[in-house]
Amino acid sequence: MKHSILARSLLLLCVAAGTLAGCAPVTQRPAVxxxxxxxxxxxxxxxxxxxLQEDLARLYRVSYPILARGANxxxxxxxxxxxxxIGNAQGVAKEFRETAARLAGLRDELQVIQVAPGSPAERAGLREKDIILAVEGKSTQSGEGAREKLAAALEEAAKTRKQLDFKIRRGSAEQVLRIELEPVCDYPVVVNSADAINAFADGKQVAVTRGMLRFVRDDLELAVVVGHELAHNTMGHIRKQMGNAFLGTILDVLAASRGVNTQGAFGNIATMVFSKDFEAEADYAGLYFTARAGYEIDRAPNFWRRMAAANPGGIQQRGFGASHPSTPERFLALEKIAEEIKAKKTAGKDLAPQLQK
Ligand SMILES: [Zn+2]
Structure with missing residues (x-):
């Protein structure tokens, strides 16, 4: 934030007079x-x-099909x-509960906040704002911890059943919906509050910063980011990079930065980066994850080009250091990966990354 020139000169005046403490405002402002x-x-x-709700909803909508179609x-x-x-008021920070109640009707009971497109819940007719009353005849709880208890109950039920009966209330009417359970990758994709344009994988989940959510222009670009980070997780990069002793979080400043430059769009965020091979591998497998979820990946390489342009410090010729992939090299490799995937799609083949034997 920049001080206005007036404020700055007033401050200078006070400092010059050596009376900073007694330097009272001199303007007569309107009272509030x-x-x-x-x-x-x-x-x-x-x-x-x-x-925040928009960011959460967008990330969930984009990432759910990636986690579901990538389950194999x-x-x-x-x-x-x-x-x-699914959530309730208790899952919202205290200062926002009143807002959540007013705008989304969130109270003590468990309520459907979002239904992912193409999900079993959507096919069964579950809708936003439906109240979950019972699952398989067992009443759900409300209040503190209700969501976690429901999640645990679903996990338990999934061991023996492929579909579950959900008793719901919509408006004043109650009904039962039979909903299928679908396997999904167990790497939750979460919103991180940082402003830096970033995303990261820690072996347990994928986090996308709000800075990145502002940077991506459309769902495809966001899907590319999620696919890339998911690939770091599925390929065990964190474990391999850090050793088993320390499973730390790797802030994967995508593409351009590569530890070269933490200024500019990327902010002052501590950066640990993957090796060149892991990055290339995540680009490769990640684009498959994105494509499997039904996204048209033609424009994916261009996203990485935009990332490079957002942080030009990372643009290097081939061979900059041994471990730093240059962004031009990366862009060209991605174009080839996109071609490989498109050819498989055209031939009606399964979109599976080629693994080395
Ligand atoms: Zn990466």
Whole structure:
């Protein structure tokens, strides 16, 4: 934030006079009433909440099909899902509960917040704002911890059943929906609050910063990011890179930065990066994940080009250091990967990455 010239010169004046403490304001500003401030605070909280809900919904909508269609490649890290986000007021930070109640109707009972397109829940007719009353005849709880208990109950039920009966309330009517359970990669994709344009994998989940969510221009670009980070997880890069002793989080400043430059669009964020081979591997397998979810990947290489342009410090010729893939090299490799995937699609083949024997 820049001080205005006036403010700066006033400050300088005070400092020059050596009386900083006694330097009272000299302008006569309009008075603001407390009531109006409270009202404005409420509006700003609403905006902040809505903004976050949009980010959460977008990331879930884009990532769910990637996690579901990629399940074959997640081996033992698979769980079962019906493709919904469910929550209640207690899952919202205290200062936003009133806002959540007013804008989304979130209260103590478990409520459907979002239904992923193409998910079993959507096929069964579950809708946003439906209240979950019972699963397989067992009443769900409400209040603190209800969501976690439901998740645990679903996990348990999934061991023996392929579909579950959900008793719901919509408006004033109750009904039962039978919903299939679908295997999905058990690497939840979450929103990280940082402003830097970044995404990361830690072997357990994938995080995408709000800075990245602002940077991506459309769902395809976001899907490319999620696919790339998911690939780091499925290929065990964190374990391989860090050794078993320390499973740390790797901030994967995508493409361009490569530890070369932490300035500019990427902000001052501590950066640990994967090796060149792991990056190339995540680009390769990641684009397959993205394509499997039905995204048209033609424009994917161009996204990495945009990433490079956002942080030109990372643009290097081939061979810059031994471990730094240059962004031009990366872009050209991605074009080839996209061609390989398209050829398989045209031939009606399964979109599976080629693994070395
Ligand atoms: Zn990466």
């Amino acid at each position: 009433e407390d009531k109006a401030i409270a009202e404005e605070a409420r509006k700003q909280r609403e905006l902040a909440w809505q903004d 490649f997640c081996e033992d890290k698979v769980r079962f899902s019906i493709g919904v986000r």
